[in-house]
Amino acid sequence: MAMSELIGFLAQVHPFDRLPEAELQTAAQAMDLVYFARDQAIPLSQKTDPYLYLVLKGRVAECHDEEGGNHCALYGPNAQFGAAMLLQQQTQLTYHAVEETLTYRMANSTFQRLLNNPDFEAFYFNDITEKLSRFHQQLQMESSSEAMMDAVKIAPLHALVTLGASTSIKVCVEQMEAYKTDACLVTNGDKQGVITSSDLLRGLAIHGFDLTSSIADMVSYPVISIDKNDYLFNALLKMTRFGVDRLMVRDKQAFIGVLHQKELMSLFANQSGLVMLTLERATSVADLQKVTQQIDDLVAGLSNKGVKTHYIAKLVNELHRKLQAKLWQILDTDQQFTEVTFIVMGSEGRSEQVVRTDQDNAVIFDEAVDSQALAQFCQTYSAELIQLGFPPCPGNIMVSNPQWCLSEAAFAQQVIDWFENPSQERFMHLSILLDAQAVQGDPSRLERLKAVLSAQVKKRQMFLAQFARSVMQFDTPIGLFGRLITQKDAGHSIDLKKGGIFPIIHGVRCLALEYGIVKTNTHWRIRDLINHHVFDEKFGVELGETLNFLNTLRLQGMLHQKSMALPIDNSIKTDTLSQLQQDLLKDAFGVVNNFKKFVEQHYKMEGAL
Template sequence: MSLRDQEDFLSNIHPFEVLNQNQINDCIKHMDIAYYPKDSTLICPSKISNHFFIIIKGSVYEYSDDEVVMDYHQEDSFDANSLIYNETKHTFKVHEDLICYELEKKTFLKLIEENQKFKDFFLKNLVNKIQTLKDKEYTSELSSFMIAKVEDTIIHEACIVDENTKLIDAIEKSMNFKTSTIIVKKEDETYGIITDSLLKVKVLLEKRTLDIPVSDIAVFPLMTICNDDYLFEALTVLIKRNIKRIGVTNNEGKMIGVLEQIDVLSHFANNTYVVDTKIKKAKTIEELKNSSNDLINIIKSLQAKGVKVNHISNLIGQLNTKVYQKLYNLVVPTELKKDACLIVMGSEGRNEQIIKTDQDNALVIKDGVDVNLYRPYMEKLTAHLIDFGYPPCEGNIMVSNPFWCKTVSEYKEETKRWIDAPDMQNYMDLAIFFDSFAVAGDKQLLINLKDDLFDKLHDKDVFMAYFAKATLAFDTPSTVANFMTKVHYIDIKKTAVFPIVQGIRSLALREKIRETTTVKRIKILEQRKVLEKEKAAELLEAFDVVNTLRLKSQLVKILENKEINNEIDTHNLGKIERDLLKDSFKIVIDFKKFIAYSFKTDKIS
């Protein structure tokens, strides 16, 4: 292999591309090609190597005792830790005849000292490594969508008056500020808002004088966002709340300005707002269907621009909720709406279903109301959702199924049965129901049911152990080799997504956390010291990686007109994606052990 070939090879190995030309030349000067036959031991606790290995061809397995914890293939490198710390607890053994580069230890350690980026990669924890790899993988896709902060766009100076200010004086001040928005500040440092439309309704139509204090008509509280938050989060709030402006505060909570919807939309220049407006204005089922069909284009656009999966799912979840609300209002007679609550469950309830893969929904009806009055409309609702592109649930968890359309008392009896007569189906029904989120109707009905569920689970340690044990239901590969070389596809939901979701769901249920999204549950569990800060950070990164890989795979299937599922084609994974998946599997396996220990699952059969 020529020097040019060696240089080209090294430049594709992360993090060697951060080295300058002199450092690359130094690498090549102190690097040799070596061959090792199958079963050769390269590194072990009693044999620390004097080289850093970069694989050209073949494979190496890393063992902890007799368990394979990692596998290394073409363009993979190892083992920095044993060189840096001069010790290891693991054994590295050749699995397939190995041809590799050997970089001298002295040169490797010299590079660590000379190049900070090179050093950071090898000395960072797993979370930072994953973030570094993700940055490298998606740098070409980054755009203002992903990295823009609220402070990066136009923030209008706020016209702020105290709550006792006369309305006429506040209007005069707003004219000096050249704004139609008046921010009202209370003594307790909370803020409200007065807009032109509010003046028309509360003053002109009600024939009030302009001498009234602004607090008489201001709307409290004003929705706010921090200037250091991502601009995309502001867009999500504007869409969710159906508002045209939002207050901007600094990290101390002080009001510093107003962010207008029009400025956010012009920054992103996408059709999210158009779709949201179409949904709101839809007057017929057909108009609503056409609006919902536009969601896939939004998903494709956001994913292509590097927006994190969590942000995409949050935004799409808000739009899906609006579709459900509008459909419910179009289908269900007015006199029936107030006595029921339409809920979404499972991945929809967690706001984590981006592509329409199935339906998980139900109806909760007030006690004393005839359930049969709702049945025909629920059948219509399901039929319309299927027509909109929301596939029917294979388990028939839909409002058209009488099992998922009943009164509060009947649901209470059902949750009691799930807990008292546990089996796998009951565990999963309870899990799906626990993730429920109210989208239309009387939300207090669902709150009542959640309160009742938490009360029933008090001191139910054995039940919780069985419930948590479902986290361990599917195997997570300890190596990537077995599916990279033997099995073409892997179900990323079973191997990685579900264990995180179910494990976090189990902890949230035990802690009586009402939040439904996995990401927010993780953050709350960290705040409550149930999860250590590092473990929470690892789970958030791994969850983002595996969901990103799943979404990319699903979008490819849509493009190729193939069936949408949770399988990813491992042969199409790039080098960095494979590294990200490896590290994510590590985190998932470790989390499973944490759940098993936390719920003492080894004590149950």
């Protein structure tokens, strides 16, 4: 291979891609090309064979002497191995070629010189939070999506125009024209609101106001705003959640300008505006079918751009909830059930479901509602949700099941019964109810139901320790010496949900219940647990980043399965992961194990692991 080609190869391998041209050339000049036959041992030791290897072709197995030769890891093209031994992080590792293999070999002396580069060194010594941050930054740079994670303050803002509520329509229009804006901030005593050009047009054309009328009765309250230092992506999320196309931007002291959706869209191409437009115009179930496809396209697009799964999930769940509420309105033609409370639970309630894998939902209603008519309506509603691409729940936790379509009093009694006659299934029911959020109807019914749940917990001193035992239900798929424990299938797969995602979600859920945290999203719960000093900032951030990474890998796996028309599950084939991803996965499972130990000690479950 010519020197220029070798430099090009190194530039594709982490962390050599962080080296400047001169150091890349130094690395390339120090490389030897070495061939290994199938099953041939690869010499590597600190004393006699101190080398770093980079795989050009073939596969190499890494084993630990004390684990009887079991594979710790497999390295394919563009992967590197040997650094752990050279850095004395692991000293009892052996390597052999799984198939005919070509590698580049670099002497330890050159490797040690390259470690003087801080970016290169960071790859080997940084903690998982910094590694994951760099990983996401790299994805965003490669996809030119950095703008999504830029601050609001970089966006072009419309001028802030502030008026009193007694201002006339004529003066308001003149001010909008003078400052080239279509929205003004309005002060009315202690209240602040917003008036737009659309509000003025409706007032004049529909409600009978004239140019001398005050704008007081046309103002919308409260002000929907965002901090100038917040992410542009969160501005998009907020516009989606509240169904608005502009936000007031604020700093620490006051409002400073207006951010419009059209300017936001000009900064990064995004389909969520199209989804919202289709939703608003939908008048039939057939119209909503188009929305689900648009949401799927949005998920794939954002994932390919390297946007963190945590942010994608928040946006997608807002869209899903608006879709579900719209479906309710379309089907409830006589408006019989407008006050009935429709709730989503589990991953939907936590705003963490990205790919529609199943539905967990329920209905809480007032005693005065015609329960038979509502039950029939819910059968239709569940069937239509399935047609829209929300698969049925394997456990039948859906509004079509009478157990999940109850009056408030009956639901409260059912919750009490779950406590008085506990089982593994009822613990699961309590878990998903804790995560519930109201989508349609009166949300206070759900708040009262959760208050019943919390009151039952306080009555039972040992409940939380028993509830938390599910954190230990599944083994973490990592061996004593850091090897990934995979299934013996073609792709060496790992169930990410059982192995890491569920233990974090449920452990955080238990702690949130203990400390009275009402938020449902796991990342928000982690932040509140940090504020309650349950664990420190460093560990909390590490835990959140680990969860996000595991969810990102799971999403990538699901999108691939979906594109190939395969059954969607929670597994990832480790053979498809880059070496960097495999290393990060090992680190992530290490964090999961640390969190399990924390939960075990916190709830005094010694010996549970």
